[in-house]
Amino acid sequence: MxxxxxxxxxxxxxxxxxxxxxxxRSLFYFLGPADSTFQDISKVPNYTDAAPICFFSxxxxxxxxxxxxxxxxxxxxxxxxxxxxxxxxxxxKLVSTxxxxxxxxxxxxxxxxxxxxxxxxxxxxxxxxVGMDFFYYWFHRAAHEINLFWAxxxxxxxxxxxxxxxxxxQSSVQTFCSMWFYxxxxxxxxxxVHLVHSQLNILYQFWIHTELxxxxxxxxxxLNTPSHHRVHxxxxxxxxxxxxxxxxxxWDRIFGTFVAERKDEKIAYGLVHNINxxxxxxxxxxxxxxxxxxxxxxxxxxxxxxxxxxGPGWSPGKPRLGxxxxxPAVENPIQRYNPQTAYWLMAYVLLHYFSLLPLYDNMLALxxxxxxxxxxxxxxxxxxxxxxxxxxxxxxxxxxxxxxxxCITCAVAMHILKHDIEVIHKLPLNMGSFLEVLYIGSAIxxxxxxxxAPEKKKQI
Numbered sequence: 001m002x003x004x005x006x007x008x009x010x011x012x013x014x015x016x017x018x019x020x021x022x023x024x025r026s027l028f029y030f031l032g033p034a035d036s037t038f039q040d041i042s043k044v045p046n047y048t049d050a051a052p053i054c055f056f057s058x059x060x061x062x063x064x065x066x067x068x069x070x071x072x073x074x075x076x077x078x079x080x081x082x083x084x085x086x087x088x089x090x091x092x093k094l095v096s097t098x099x100x101x102x103x104x105x106x107x108x109x110x111x112x113x114x115x116x117x118x119x120x121x122x123x124x125x126x127x128x129x130v131g132m133d134f135f136y137y138w139f140h141r142a143a144h145e146i147n148l149f150w151a152x153x154x155x156x157x158x159x160x161x162x163x164x165x166x167x168x169x170q171s172s173v174q175t176f177c178s179m180w181f182y183x184x185x186x187x188x189x190x191x192x193v194h195l196v197h198s199q200l201n202i203l204y205q206f207w208i209h210t211e212l213x214x215x216x217x218x219x220x221x222x223l224n225t226p227s228h229h230r231v232h233x234x235x236x237x238x239x240x241x242x243x244x245x246x247x248x249x250x251w252d253r254i255f256g257t258f259v260a261e262r263k264d265e266k267i268a269y270g271l272v273h274n275i276n277x278x279x280x281x282x283x284x285x286x287x288x289x290x291x292x293x294x295x296x297x298x299x300x301x302x303x304x305x306x307x308x309x310x311g312p313g314w315s316p317g318k319p320r321l322g323x324x325x326x327x328p329a330v331e332n333p334i335q336r337y338n339p340q341t342a343y344w345l346m347a348y349v350l351l352h353y354f355s356l357l358p359l360y361d362n363m364l365a366l367x368x369x370x371x372x373x374x375x376x377x378x379x380x381x382x383x384x385x386x387x388x389x390x391x392x393x394x395x396x397x398x399x400x401x402x403x404x405x406x407c408i409t410c411a412v413a414m415h416i417l418k419h420d421i422e423v424i425h426k427l428p429l430n431m432g433s434f435l436e437v438l439y440i441g442s443a444i445x446x447x448x449x450x451x452x453a454p455e456k457k458k459q460i
Contacts, residue, residue: 016043017050024054029204029247033125036200038192041102047199052361055206059164065212073211075338076346077278077393079165080353084280084386085155086168087360091379101179105194108186119190128189129247132182132197136246139181141257144241145321149177150312151287158283160270160336162233167209172284201246205229224249227261234267237327268330272313276337279390281383339395348442349389355438356385358431377417381410404446411439 018026025031026047038044059074066073117124143153155171185194205224213226220227224245232243242259245252252258261267275286295307303316313322360382388406391399414436 016045018045018047019050020053023047023050026200027051027054027058027203027206029200031196031200033122036196037120037125038196039119041106041192041195044192044195047196047203051203051206055164055168058207062164062210062212069212071211073161073163074165075161076350077338077341078159078161079163080349080393081278081280081283081390082159082161082165082167082169084353084390085283086170087382088280088284088386089170089172089174091172091382101175101182101198102191102195104179105183105186106191108183109189109191112187114187117188117190119193124189124193128185128193128197131185131189132194132201133245133247134251135181135184136178136201137244137251137255139178140244140246141255142181143174143177144244145311146309147291147312147314148308151291152177154271154287155283157233157271158275160268160274162209162211162230162267162269164206164209166233166269167206169283204247209233220249221253222248222250228252228258230267231259231261233269235270235272236265236267236330237324238262238265239267240272240324240327241321266334268334270336272327274337277390278393280386281390339393341393341395345392349392352385352389352438352442355435356382359435377413381413385410400446400450404443404450407439407443407446411436411443414439 022031022035022045059079063074117127140153143149152171152174155174156166156169159166159169182194182198208224208226208229210226211230215227216223216225219225224243224247228243228245228249231239233239238259242257243249243252244257249258275283277283277286291308295304298304298307298316306314306316311321313326314320315322318326359378384406388399388403391402396402414432
């Protein structure tokens with residue numbers, strides 16, 4: 001039995017991180033009761049925080065195999081946006097010392113559970129696995145069929161590509177929608193067992209975001225596979241609101257939301273009405289803006305309520321989920337938002353983007369030992385950097401001048417705070433000096449290009 005007042009003092013973010021082999025196994029749910037059962041949540045490995053090295057390894061492998069097969073699986077602009085959205089989705093950890101979802105789960109388990117299942121039983125592990133997947137199906141279905149939940153989930157569907165980087169394009173607020181659905185498990189499953197499956201269920205869904213795996217034979221009848229999930233991400237009319245599975249496809253087959261991938265129709269990915277930006281902050285909140293503008297403008301209190309709680313395609317006089325005949329046909333050939341970007345600019349974006357990752361990773365790992373003022377600096381630094389980099393990819397009118405201002409500001413801040421950043425964040429040797437030189441050099445480049453270069457055509 002757990003005591004809620006004691007559990008709140010245990011920050012899950014400090015949990016043990018598994019090794020690389022165990023992390024790879026977690027991505028494919030290749031962990032059984034014998035090696036993934038723990039008595040207390042403080043002993044549960046932090047599979048999620050250990051997974052990025054596996055993510056990037058598989059993304060690179062997918063890219064290499066795709067090029068070997070003559071297929072370009074990754075666009076730099078879209079891939080950077082997807083990874084950036086994943087970065088933003090994890091930033092909530094900077095302002096929370098414990099998981100709100102886990103705290104709520106423990107409270108329900110402590111006060112309202114209907115049975116005491118043994119934490120070390122294989123049957124408890126199986127009940128947790130099936131229950132977690134069942135409740136994920138209903139959350140995922142609600143995230144598509146209730147506009148308020150769709151406003152957060154649309155972030156994940158905003159990519160017009162379908163590759164492993166797409167799996168990382170996550171919402172920063174979706175947890176606050178999903179956690180209510182998982183409370184069904186809390187009436188039976190001990191928190192430590194649930195915590196394992198809440199991670200493995202999501203991690204499993206990473207590898208199915210690929211076009212390189214065609215068909216898995218008999219497993220297609222039981223498991224959620226790349227083929228099934230490609231349909232789910234499609235904007236073709238036959239793909240809409242289908243294949244909500246997490247790990248097991250059986251729920252879609254049981255509840256009538258399954259459809260097989262059509263081999264004679266190429267799938268177009270993204271939203272029915274695409275956002276057309278590489279700004280990872282905007283794709284987090286764009287649908288909320290649209291939702292509340294629609295609710296504000298529509299006449300009648302009941303219609304305002306319906307806008308929020310019915311499907312994204314609903315309007316007065318139409319079915320709850322909208323009229324399927326309103327769905328636009330997929331263009332042929334398929335069009336994607338893809339402003340032409342020079343190779344040197346792509347290289348610049350990658351250099352600056354990957355220079356942020358060590359600082360970001362250490363920041364999350366050490367957040368409890370970082371002063372609040374430095375956390376504020378980190379948030380402004382990362383969000384500002386991602387905004388400026390995405391403006392370059394979107395070819396915004398003042399993007400280059402904005403990037404110049406960012407580089408100057410970061411160079412000054414890095415010079416002043418370099419010692420504190422290196423010591424507190426425990427950065428690799430001379431990382432702070434490298435960043436300072438990088439920003440100074442970049443500022444010189446932009447001032448030369450924009451202010452000292454010969455007159456050039458205005459950017460549209």
